Amino acid sequence: MEKTAGCMPVIIGDDISVTSGELPGAALLPKKPSVLMHACCGPCSTSCVERTAPDYALTLYYYNPNITDREEYYLRRDTLLQFLEAFNEEHKDMYTAGYLEGAYEPERYIDKVMPLADEPEGGRRCDICFALRLAETARKAKELGMDYFTTTMSVSPHKNYEKIRTLGLELEEETGVKFLDIDFKKKNGFGRSVELSKKYGLYRQNFCGCDFARYAAVKRKRD
Numbered sequence: 737m738e739k740t741a742g743c744m745p746v747i748i749g750d751d752i753s754v755t756s757g758e759l760p761g762a763a764l765l766p767k768k769p770s771v772l773m774h775a776c777c778g779p780c781s782t783s784c785v786e787r788t789a790p791d792y793a794l795t796l797y798y799y800n801p802n803i804t805d806r807e808e809y810y811l812r813r814d815t816l817l818q819f820l821e822a823f824n825e826e827h828k829d830m831y832t833a834g835y836l837e838g839a840y841e842p843e844r845y846i847d848k849v850m851p852l853a854d855e856p857e858g859g860r861r862c863d864i865c866f867a868l869r870l871a872e873t874a875r876k877a878k879e880l881g882m883d884y885f886t887t888t889m890s891v892s893p894h895k896n897y898e899k900i901r902t903l904g905l906e907l908e909e910e911t912g913v914k915f916l917d918i919d920f921k922k923k924n925g926f927g928r929s930v931e932l933s934k935k936y937g938l939y940r941q942n943f944c945g946c947d948f949a950r951y952a953a954v955k956r957k958r959d
């Protein structure tokens with residue numbers, strides 16, 4: 737299904753289609769390096785996009801099989817699109833960010849992490865979850881001939897950047913696509929994402945993504 741968000745076309749669905757994040761007439765400007773940025777959700781994407789869009793031709797890639805609750809998965813996707821539409825409209829004379837959606841395949845995630853259901857957040861289950869999403873992003877970036885790949889996951893203070901970075905550099909070696917090595921929580925990245933989420937009126941979830949994390953959040957609240 738194809739929709740329009742602000743001044744850019746948005747492709748929704750599993751087909752391989754991509755918007756470049758370049759403005760019409762960008763051929764006349766020095767070419768910016770292209771980046772496929774894995775987006776875990778709208779709120780985390782806000783400050784990452786704000787920080788990188790001036791220097792890179794960004795395409796946000798929504799690939800999150802870890803969000804096993806279907807309703808939550810689409811709510812987060814629509815929140816990301818809400819943000820991109822508003823951001824692109826606001827910056828349309830300077831730069832825009834594109835959007836690409838991966839397949840929704842929660843069974844792929846569940847198969848991999850089920851033996852680690854009792855792991856705490858930040859443990860081995862999360863390592864597998866990062867690897868699944870980042871590897872798919874690197875693979876897609878290679879397929880699309882992009883210069884870089886990266887992820888918005890590092891905005892969260894709960895995410896260990898060294899683990900993400902190590903994985904990113906391994907995937908760079910494997911695919912030949914460069915890992916854009918930015919810890920987005922630095923330079924007040926998380927605080928800024930909270931400010932921007934308020935500014936754009938975005939839904940902000942209170943758990944990471946999987947049902948394991950959701951139940952842990954409910955339990956914390958109850959205890």
Ligand code: SF4
Pocket residue numbers: 802803857858861862863865866944945946948949
């Ligand atoms: S807590 Fe978050 S990072 Fe860890 S497995 Fe669940 S969704 Fe993935």
